[in-house]
Structures are given as C-alpha cells and as structure tokens.
Amino acid sequence: MALITRKHILKPPAPAAPGVAISVQSLTKRFGDFTAVGGVSFEVGTGEIFGFLGPNGSGKTTTIRMLCGTIAPSSGGARVLGLDVAAEAEAVRARIGYMSQKFSLFEDLTVDENLRFYGGVYGLDGSRFTARRAHILKMADLIGRENELTENLSVGWKQRLALGCATIHEPELVFLDEPTSGVDPLARKDFWELLYELAASGVTLFVTTHYMDEAANCSRLAFIYRGDIVAIGTPDELRSREMRDRIFEVEVADTEAVLAALENDADVREVYMSGALLHVNMGEADGAAALLDVALARAGAAGAHASRVEPSIEDVFVHLVTREQRERSVI
Amino acid sequence: MRAALRRVIAITRKEFIHIRRDPRTLMSVLLMPVIQLLLFSYAISFDVGNVPTVILDQDRTTASREYLAAFEHSEFFRVVDHIESDTEADNAFDTSQAKVALIIRPGFADAIAEGHKAEVAILIDGSEPNSAQLGRAYAVALSSTEDRHVLVSWAENQGLDMSAVGGLSPQIRTWYNPDRRSADFLIPGLMVVIIMIVTIQQTAVSLVKERDQGTFEQLTVSPIRRAELMVGKVLPWVLLAFVETAVIVAVGVLLFGVPLRGSVLALALGSVLFVFSSLAIGLLISVRASSVEVANMAGLLISFLPGFMLSGFAFPLESIPPALQFISYLFPGRYMMVIARSVFLKGADVATVLPQLIALGLYTLVSLTIASLAYSRRLS
Numbered sequence: 001m002a003l004i005t006r007k008h009i010l011k012p013p014a015p016a017a018p019g020v021a022i023s024v025q026s027l028t029k030r031f032g033d034f035t036a037v038g039g040v041s042f043e044v045g046t047g048e049i050f051g052f053l054g055p056n057g058s059g060k061t062t063t064i065r066m067l068c069g070t071i072a073p074s075s076g077g078a079r080v081l082g083l084d085v086a087a088e089a090e091a092v093r094a095r096i097g098y099m100s101q102k103f104s105l106f107e108d109l110t111v112d113e114n115l116r117f118y119g120g121v122y123g124l125d126g127s128r129f130t131a132r133r134a135h136i137l138k139m140a141d142l143i144g145r146e147n148e149l150t151e152n153l154s155v156g157w158k159q160r161l162a163l164g165c166a167t168i169h170e171p172e173l174v175f176l177d178e179p180t181s182g183v184d185p186l187a188r189k190d191f192w193e194l195l196y197e198l199a200a201s202g203v204t205l206f207v208t209t210h211y212m213d214e215a216a217n218c219s220r221l222a223f224i225y226r227g228d229i230v231a232i233g234t235p236d237e238l239r240s241r242e243m244r245d246r247i248f249e250v251e252v253a254d255t256e257a258v259l260a261a262l263e264n265d266a267d268v269r270e271v272y273m274s275g276a277l278l279h280v281n282m283g284e285a286d287g288a289a290a291l292l293d294v295a296l297a298r299a300g301a302a303g304a305h306a307s308r309v310e311p312s313i314e315d316v317f318v319h320l321v322t323r324e325q326r327e328r329s330v331i
Numbered sequence: 332m333r334a335a336l337r338r339v340i341a342i343t344r345k346e347f348i349h350i351r352r353d354p355r356t357l358m359s360v361l362l363m364p365v366i367q368l369l370l371f372s373y374a375i376s377f378d379v380g381n382v383p384t385v386i387l388d389q390d391r392t393t394a395s396r397e398y399l400a401a402f403e404h405s406e407f408f409r410v411v412d413h414i415e416s417d418t419e420a421d422n423a424f425d426t427s428q429a430k431v432a433l434i435i436r437p438g439f440a441d442a443i444a445e446g447h448k449a450e451v452a453i454l455i456d457g458s459e460p461n462s463a464q465l466g467r468a469y470a471v472a473l474s475s476t477e478d479r480h481v482l483v484s485w486a487e488n489q490g491l492d493m494s495a496v497g498g499l500s501p502q503i504r505t506w507y508n509p510d511r512r513s514a515d516f517l518i519p520g521l522m523v524v525i526i527m528i529v530t531i532q533q534t535a536v537s538l539v540k541e542r543d544q545g546t547f548e549q550l551t552v553s554p555i556r557r558a559e560l561m562v563g564k565v566l567p568w569v570l571l572a573f574v575e576t577a578v579i580v581a582v583g584v585l586l587f588g589v590p591l592r593g594s595v596l597a598l599a600l601g602s603v604l605f606v607f608s609s610l611a612i613g614l615l616i617s618v619r620a621s622s623v624e625v626a627n628m629a630g631l632l633i634s635f636l637p638g639f640m641l642s643g644f645a646f647p648l649e650s651i652p653p654a655l656q657f658i659s660y661l662f663p664g665r666y667m668m669v670i671a672r673s674v675f676l677k678g679a680d681v682a683t684v685l686p687q688l689i690a691l692g693l694y695t696l697v698s699l700t701i702a703s704l705a706y707s708r709r710l711s
C-alpha cells in the first residue's frame with residue numbers, strides 16, 4: 001500500500017477514470033504567432049466513436065498529431081490510454097492505430113507486402129501475423145488479391161487495406177484523419193460498416209471528417225472552429241441544445257440567384273446549399289413559415305415549395321460556424 | 332533491441348522491394364557505372380600514343396637533353412620539331428602540326444642538382460575535346476619515362492594565346508604509373524567517383540520520397556524510431572555501394588588488367604568509411620530538399636561536380652584555385668582518391684594510407700553526426 005502511495009507521489013496520477021480513452025486539458029499548439037489549436041479540453045470514453053468535425057484548417061489534424069505524440073503541444077496536455085502524450089509518446093504510439101487521409105500505403109508494394117511491412121513495424125511474430133493477415137484480408141475483401149500491386153486497387157479497397165494496416169497490431173484506440181475523403185458514397189458506407197465492427201469489438205475510434213452525413217454515425221461529436229471547440233455532445237444533444245432555430249428546405253429552379261437574394265434578406269438568418277436543395281434558417285421567430293414565403297417572393301421565387309425539416313448535423317454545424325464568424329467579427 | 336532490429340529489417344526489406352520494382356533506378360545503379368567505366372577507360376586509352384609533339388629546351392644542359400631523349404623514345408609522343416620560342420609552339424598548334432608542346436625552362440638542371448624537384452611545362456592544344464583528360468594521361472606517361480620524380484606542370488592552351496597560358500599557375504604533381512597505362516590510373520579514380528555519385532544521390536532521393544508519399548507521416552505514428560527508419564532506409568544503399576565497389580574492382584582487374592598491388596584491407600576500410608561519408612551527404616540533402624526532384628538535382632550536382640572536379644579525378648588538386656582546393660576538403664572524394672590510387676598503383680598498405688584513413692574516418696564521424704542531428708531536428 002505504502003509503495004503504491006509513493007509511486008503516486010513520484011509520478012502524478014494516471015487515474016484515467018475507468019472508461020476514459022482520451023482526456024485532453026487546455027491542449028494548445030502555436031506555429032509562430034499563429035494559434036492552430038487554442039486550448040481545447042474534452043474527454044473521449046472507451047468504445048466511443050468520437051467525431052471531430054470542422055472546416056478545413058480548423059486544427060483537426062494538428063490536434064490528432066498532438067494526441068499521437070508526433071508533435072509536442074505548446075501548452076496544456078493530454079492523456080491517451082492513461083499515458084501522457086508528451087512524456088510517454090513512444091508507449092502511446094505502440095498502442096494506438098493511425099490512418100491518415102493519404103492512406104499511407106506503398107503503392108509499388110503488393111497487398112501482402114504492405115501487410116508484411118506493417119506487421120514487421122509493429123513487431124508481430126509469425127503466428128500472430130498469419131492470423132492478423134487472414135483477418136484483414138477477409139475484412140477488407142481482398143482475398144485472392146494478395147499479390148496485386150496496391151496501385152492497381154480501387155480507392156475503396158485501398159482504404160480498407162489502409163485500415164487493416166493501421167490496425168494490424170490490434171490497437172485499443174484508432175485515430176482516423178478524414179479516412180473517407182475522396183471516396184465514393186457507396187465505399188464510404190461500406191467503410192463505416194467496418195468502423196462499426198471495430199467499435200463493437202471495443203476499440204475506441206477518433207474520426208475527423210468534413211462529411212456531415214457521417215457525423216450522424218458517431219456516438220459523440222465535437223465541433224472545432226479555428227482552433228476552438230465550439231460545441232460538443234451526442235448528435236441528438238447537439239441538435240436539441242444548440243439548435244432551436246427553424247430550418248426549412250426549399251426547392252427552387254434557379255438556386256444560385258435565390259441563394260444570393262436570400263443571403264441579403266434581413267429576415268433570413270442563414271441560407272446554404274444542402275445537396276441540390278436550399279436550407280434556410282429563419283431563427284427562432286414565430287410565424288417563420290409566413291416570413292419565409294414573403295422572403296421567397298422578394299427573391300423572385302414566389303410560391304416555391306418550402307417545408308420545415310428537423311435540423312440535421314449539417315444545419316447545426318453551419319449554424320455554429322456562422323454564429324462564431326459573427327461573434328468574432330464583432331470583436 | 333530485438334524489436335528495433337525487426338523494425339529495421341522490415342524497412343530494409345521494403346526498400347529492396349522499391350528498388351526491385353523501379354527498373355530505372357536499378358539500371359542507373361548497377362549498369363551505368365559499368366558502362367561509364369568502359370566508355371571512360373577505352374576513350375582514354377585509345378587516345379594516348381603517337382601524339383605529335385614539339386620540344387622547346389631553354390635549359391640546354393645534359394640533364395635536360397637526357398630527359399628529352401627518354402621522352403623522344405616514348406611511344407606516346409612523336410616529336411615532330413625542336414623549336415626555339417613560345418611563339419613557335421603557338422604556330423605549331425595553329426597549323427595543327429603538334430598537339431603538345433614540351434617546354435623545359437632555364438634552371439632545370441640546377442634544380443635537380445640542388446635536389447629540388449624540377450619542373451617541366453606541357454602545353455596542350457585545348458581545342459581538342461577531352462583535352463583535360465588527355466593532358467593528365469600525357470602527364471602520367473611523361474613522368475613515367477623518367478625513373479625519378481619529375482614535377483610536371485601543364486597548362487591548357489585554350490585560345491592558343493601564349494600570354495594567357497603563361498598566366499596559369501604551374502601545377503606540381505608526382506605521378507605513379509610505371510606501366511604507362513591510363514586505365515590503371517583512371518579506374519581507381521572512377522571507382523571513387525561512381526560510388527560517391529550513386530550513394531549520395533540514392534540516399535537523398537529515397538529518404539525524400541518517403542516524406543513526399545505521405546507514408547512517412549504514418550511511420551512517425553508507428554513505434555519506429557527516427558534512427559531506425561534512417562538506418563533501415565540507407566542500409567540497402569550501403570550494401571549496393573559495396574557490391575558496386577567489388578564489381579568495379581573486379582572489372583578493372585579482370586577486364587582492364589589494372590594491377591591491385593596493395594592491401595585489399597586498406598581499400599576495404601577506405602571504402603566503408605567513404606560510403607558512410609557519402610551517405611551522410613545524401614542525408615543532409617534529404618533534410619533540406621523540399622521534393623524528390625530537388626533532391627535528385629541537388630544529389631547530382633553535389634556528387635557529380637565535386638566527384639569529378641574536387642576529388643583529384645579530373646584535375647590534380649594542386650592545380651585548381653586555392654578557394655576550390657579549400658572546398659575540396661569538404662567532400663570525401665579527395666581522401667578516398669588518394670587511398671584508392673595508392674593501394675592500386677603504389678602497393679600501399681593500411682599503414683601507408685593511415686593519414687588518409689584517419690582523415691576520412693574523422694570526416695565520416697563529423698558528417699554523420701551533423702546529418703543525424705539535422706535529420707532528427709527536421710522531423711521534430
């Protein structure tokens with residue numbers, strides 16, 4: 001008992017509360033006088049699929065790099081799997097998996113050679129490698145293509161192989177940095193199936209994305225904007241807590257002209273494209289539907305079909321980003 | 332430790348696959364040196380012999396006449412005329428009557444008598460392609476006609492302007508090549524140049540390629556340490572450089588009959604140090620280069636020019652401007668050049684070339700340290 005106590009004195013506690021995979025305190029990264037990540041704090045529970053959302057350049061990759069121990073924080077800190085990312089980076093790296101948007105496969109190596117390489121990097125011995133290889137080939141649907149050059153694989157296959165390579169050592173926690181960028185919707189869906197399987201087996205996933213439809217797949221989400229976390233919670237929480245505004249979906253012929261007109265309309269809070277349709281945020285005002293009809297008439301789209309919809313994650317996201325932009329421009 | 336070794340092996344094996352899958356690299360690494368070797372050596376050895384020559388003896392002593400007699404009997408030079416002045420040499424070049432002028436200035440005999448090294452000037456028709464190469468080959472042949480140390484100074488007569496030639500500083504050099512064969516002289520030098528080019532360039536490129544591909548980022552998140560990655564990636568090139576050294580030596584000895592008179596151990600020791608020092612340069616390039624193309628160009632420039640010009644291969648180092656001489660110490664070629672030529676031609680053993688081995692060893696130590704520091708700083 002005494003021994004344990006002394007240990008605690010020598011080394012500040014690592015009491016990752018049971019079930020906490022990542023715990024981040026005021027994590028900050030500055031490049032010169034530019035602050036890429038401005039003191040973010042959050043926790044990720046074991047087994048979660050934690051979505052990290054933000055526009056390009058908002059600091060997602062920089063945050064992941066600090067959590068993986070590849071760059072040192074300017075201030076603040078984080079514990080990953082109970083380890084300090086700055087002081088115990090090497091131990092962290094042995095226990096996590098990482099998949100970047102570039103897939104990180106060697107294109108001039110075959111499927112098998114890529115697996116063998118990563119197996120060697122993570123020090124898998126013969127029998128464990130054989131088992132993992134078989135598992136990954138099956139998971140990635142690559143059986144029969146072991147000797148194909150990676151450059152000849154379709155993007156979807158590459159993506160699954162990259163996931164296999166990143167998880168060959170069965171990490172407890174996997175960071176995925178925009179793993180689905182540039183992949184067609186069908187392959188993206190398949191890929192998320194694989195992520196669900198991983199999560200179901202107890203692996204914690206930390207996923208960044210800018211695809212809003214994928215955000216709904218996550219068990220919890222954080223929105224990061226210009227280095228700050230502006231909202232965090234489950235998708236449902238975010239929709240109900242952050243969003244009391246009324247959202248309408250509008251179908252018009254000349255979307256661009258109407259979009260431009262509505263953007264300058266005083267009654268319209270936010271307007272943006274969502275797929276082929278316009279999404280219009282009318283704020284919390286009562287009688288929003290009537291106001292919108294008038295606004296549409298002013299925009300030259302009288303009688304256009306508008307229907308109120310439940311706010312999607314994308315609506316929340318646009319709302320939060322617009323709010324941030326507004327607040328920051330006031331300052 | 333075993334885990335580290337396993338990681339290094341994983342990387343090295345991967346590198347070998349890259350090399351195997353890229354026929355262009357493989358070609359340039361394995362075949363080009365041999366082709367270069369053949370081209371260079373044949374081109375040079377064909378050209379030497381029966382070269383029309385004029386002689387100007389301003390010393391007019393027994394010593395100078397003795398020296399010139401030996402020279403006239405050589406099979407390399409065909410003496411076409413004895414001339415009286417520098418202007419006549421100019422004319423001889425102008426009319427293509429001669430390609431070489433051999434000039435003994437007053438004081439030749441006195442210098443020898445006083446035990447100093449005497450000087451002989453050779454002017455070479457610079458309009459001839461490859462004249463620099465030829466000039467060196469002539470100088471080799473010339474010195475070997477006299478069984479004593481003769482200091483040779485030669486100059487290229489570029490514009491056939493004698494006053495300009497006179498402005499060139501004399502070069503002081505003792506040559507060894509008793510068989511008067513230029514291949515003997517060239518092949519050890521070529522070995523040095525080729526190893527330097529291949530090692531520097533390939534190291535630089537292979538490290539930058541990893542960074543370019545984005546796979547590097549993946550590796551920084553893996554348990555691989557920077558040092559392991561570096562060792563694993565350069566190991567194949569170290570091995571290939573050794574294979575290449577062996578191939579060039581074998582081709583030289585078997586095909587060209589170059590004698591390997593000295594200690595193989597000395598040559599091997601020198602080669603190991605030399606390969607590692609070249610590698611350090613490649614590493615430094617890779618740290619600074621922003622892309623594969625830049626690394627390729629920088630690798631070429633930094634290996635080719637110093638390889639040929641500042642190693643003593645194309646020009647004796649004593650003949651180049653002092654500033655360049657100083658720069659030549661910054662490249663490993665010059666140390667290895669002495670080792671290679673001494674071992675091949677002079678029969679040197681480890682003790683003989685110990686100063687060069689120590690210099691090369693220090694160079695390797697310093698350059699590898701600088702490169703490793705720069706490398707790890709770049710990554711963090």
Ligand SMILES: Nc1ncnc2c1ncn2[C@@H]1O[C@H](COP(=O)(O)OP(=O)(O)O)[C@@H](O)[C@H]1O
Nearest residue numbers: 031034036054055056057058059060061062063
């Ligand atoms: N090494 C670096 N040096 C300077 N600025 C950087 C560096 N890395 C990232 N940044 C900047 O930090 C900001 C956040 O980048 P990043 O984390 O890559 O954003 P995201 O992944 O969300 O697109 C960007 O403005 C980017 O230009």
Ligand SMILES: [Mg+2]
Nearest residue numbers: 060061062177
């Ligand atoms: Mg990014």
